[in-house]
Amino acid sequence: LLETTSEFGAPVPITVPIEISETSSLLSSNASIRDDLEGNVAHKDPSHHVDIRGLRLFVNTKFWFLFALMGLLSGIGLMTINNIGNDATALWRHYDPETDPTYITKRRAMHVSILSICSFVGRLLSGVGSDILVRRLQASRTWCLTLASAIFTIAQLLALTISDPHYLFLVSSLCGLAYGFLFGVFPSIVAEVFGIHGLSTNWGFITLAPVLSGNIFNLFYGAVFDAHSVIGKDGDRVCELGLECYRNAYVVTLFSGLAALAVSLVSIHLQPLAIKLLQAWFSTPRSVKTAIPTILALLSLQKASSVLSQAVLNNFNADSYDWSKEVVVVTGGSGGLGDLLVRRLAGKGIKVISLDVMPPRTPLPPSAFFYKADITSSANLAEIAQAIRSEHGDPTVLVNNAGVMKIKTMLTESEEEIRQVFDVNVIANFLLIKEFLPAMIKRNHGHIVTIASLASFITGVQNVDYSCSKAGALALHEGLAQELRHAYNAKKVRTSIVHPTYIRTPLIDKVHGQGKFKPLLLEPEPVVETILNHILSGNSGQIFLPGRYSVGAALRGWPSWLQEAVRSTQQNVLAH
Numbered sequence: 001l002l003e004t005t006s007e008f009g010a011p012v013p014i015t016v017p018i019e020i021s022e023t024s025s026l027l028s029s030n031a032s033i034r035d036d037l038e039g040n041v042a043h044k045d046p047s048h049h050v051d052i053r054g055l056r057l058f059v060n061t062k063f064w065f066l067f068a069l070m071g072l073l074s075g076i077g078l079m080t081i082n083n084i085g086n087d088a089t090a091l092w093r094h095y096d097p098e099t100d101p102t103y104i105t106k107r108r109a110m111h112v113s114i115l116s117i118c119s120f121v122g123r124l125l126s127g128v129g130s131d132i133l134v135r136r137l138q139a140s141r142t143w144c145l146t147l148a149s150a151i152f153t154i155a156q157l158l159a160l161t162i163s164d165p166h167y168l169f170l171v172s173s174l175c176g177l178a179y180g181f182l183f184g185v186f187p188s189i190v191a192e193v194f195g196i197h198g199l200s201t202n203w204g205f206i207t208l209a210p211v212l213s214g215n216i217f218n219l220f221y222g223a224v225f226d227a228h229s230v231i232g233k234d235g236d237r238v239c240e241l242g243l244e245c246y247r248n249a250y251v252v253t254l255f256s257g258l259a260a261l262a263v264s265l266v267s268i269h270l271q272p273l274a275i276k277l278l279q280a281w282f283s284t285p286r287s288v289k290t291a292i293p294t295i296l297a298l299l300s301l302q303k304a305s306s307v308l309s310q311a312v313l314n315n316f317n318a319d320s321y322d323w324s325k326e327v328v329v330v331t332g333g334s335g336g337l338g339d340l341l342v343r344r345l346a347g348k349g350i351k352v353i354s355l356d357v358m359p360p361r362t363p364l365p366p367s368a369f370f371y372k373a374d375i376t377s378s379a380n381l382a383e384i385a386q387a388i389r390s391e392h393g394d395p396t397v398l399v400n401n402a403g404v405m406k407i408k409t410m411l412t413e414s415e416e417e418i419r420q421v422f423d424v425n426v427i428a429n430f431l432l433i434k435e436f437l438p439a440m441i442k443r444n445h446g447h448i449v450t451i452a453s454l455a456s457f458i459t460g461v462q463n464v465d466y467s468c469s470k471a472g473a474l475a476l477h478e479g480l481a482q483e484l485r486h487a488y489n490a491k492k493v494r495t496s497i498v499h500p501t502y503i504r505t506p507l508i509d510k511v512h513g514q515g516k517f518k519p520l521l522l523e524p525e526p527v528v529e530t531i532l533n534h535i536l537s538g539n540s541g542q543i544f545l546p547g548r549y550s551v552g553a554a555l556r557g558w559p560s561w562l563q564e565a566v567r568s569t570q571q572n573v574l575a576h
Helices: 033-039 054-059 059-095 101-137 141-159 167-194 199-206 208-225 248-270 271-283 288-315 336-347 379-390 415-443 464-487 506-512 526-538 547-557 560-568
Strands: 001-006 011-014 326-329 349-358 368-372 397-400 446-451 494-501 541-543
Touching: 011 506, 059 101, 059 141, 059 167, 059 199, 059 208, 059 248, 101 141, 101 167, 101 368, 167 199, 199 208, 199 526, 208 248, 288 541, 326 336, 326 379, 326 415, 326 560, 336 349, 336 368, 349 379, 368 379, 379 415, 397 415, 397 526, 415 446, 415 464, 415 494, 415 541, 446 464, 446 526, 464 494, 494 526, 494 547, 541 547, 547 560
Parallel strands: 326 349, 326 397, 349 368, 397 446, 446 494, 494 541
Antiparallel strands: 001 011
8 A cells, every 4th residue: 555645745644556667756855665656656547648738738727726836936036035125225214314324235135145055955845744744744835835824824914914124034034944945845746746747848847927917016015115216316216114114015915825725725725615605605595696796896906096087186197306406385384284295294304395374393303494474464474485486496395284264153153253264274375386286297296185074064063164265275175176187288296185073182182172072083193104204105185084985075965864863963162
């Protein structure tokens, strides 16, 4: 009673006459005579002779199982190998902006070395381990691929969570080990499944998978990284957002690792279960079978719609920002949100101009400059704008952040107060755009950011004037984008608008910093971080904070009873 291997390398007992042949096992160089006999069973018994090659390979289910495994796993490995240096650079620049570039280069080289060494170790272990699995444990050689899938998956999970560059070696070492396992054992599996005679041809077909998946995964990583990076001083793309520079790419590879893990398990022991699941699928009601593909299709459409929306908002024109040369103007720069934004921008080494009627409470960083300005006065604003241009150059980013809220009913609010709300929240935006937009149009480069509010869509009690002004700011944003596209042909000038709910600023905190509305308040820091990251992305956009409140934009299309129910929830928000 001897053993041969099943479709995916699992031992299967058979009975054959024992004959000694000159040919010994090709998969284990130090096999015993008994092992040699076992390796020759397929040649001595025609019923177990395996020789699948050429076009027959493409109609064989096992080939597509292995092709999928190779594609999923090699794609993960190649993306990590090719981009681990970018990961290290992004993490170090975010972790410590003062890190010496030479040191970062050494760390990049270290990760490449770790990948190489661990890949070598993985190849050695896969050879010894796979022989032990088959000869001693009588298990499938494909368990090595399951192990590689598990290691890859753990590595991708770590890549999604590690923000300290000192621990990035865990990702490079695990990926190198898994990559070595993959390519160390795969040729043996191909030989066992399809026969030794066509190994070169069959292995050649299998290795088409890395060509396909490697390019796809690397292109996706590049798209993610480019979306978060800017052009640096040397003309290279630079991202200083740390983990956010590439996180989305590793989300995809994490799911690829999980998919490979599932495929490898199916190929070993779960084929009967897979058949049962398929039978159950075909016996399920039509409604269920229709629902699942529909949900998947809708999710795919949502992603495609998001990509298309971003392309349309950017007018299908890419642009780059050299933040060492850009000049950012922030209105209301001494207030709670504005002051934080000014300091965060300056912390990135960006030249930022703060405009406000009140000076900053504490000294500004070296690259931030304060100008006292009444933005509701066109004469004063023109004078200040000329001083900015003379001393710092033309601003390339304008953040219309200044805003006032009176928190009064229409009958208790004076005409002067109403006019001030509109002067600051709407008219000033027009005046600032008229001052700084012409230079942006001339260069076809710039960004106008409007800080609006969810009140642009939902009007409640005691903030009617504020809601009207923010609705006006929204209309200004939308109209500006149209004029840049059609009237001025400045398709690289970006326009963005931010719609936060109530933020914990001194004014709002005084009104309802306590009680049932306290949990609904946004903290200023994450709001500023979101705005900062969006500015650095160089993309146009519309941002809702929190994101789930974007449904409010569709309020006016809802049934009247539902609209009024939503508005009525605001009746006590500002009451005090």
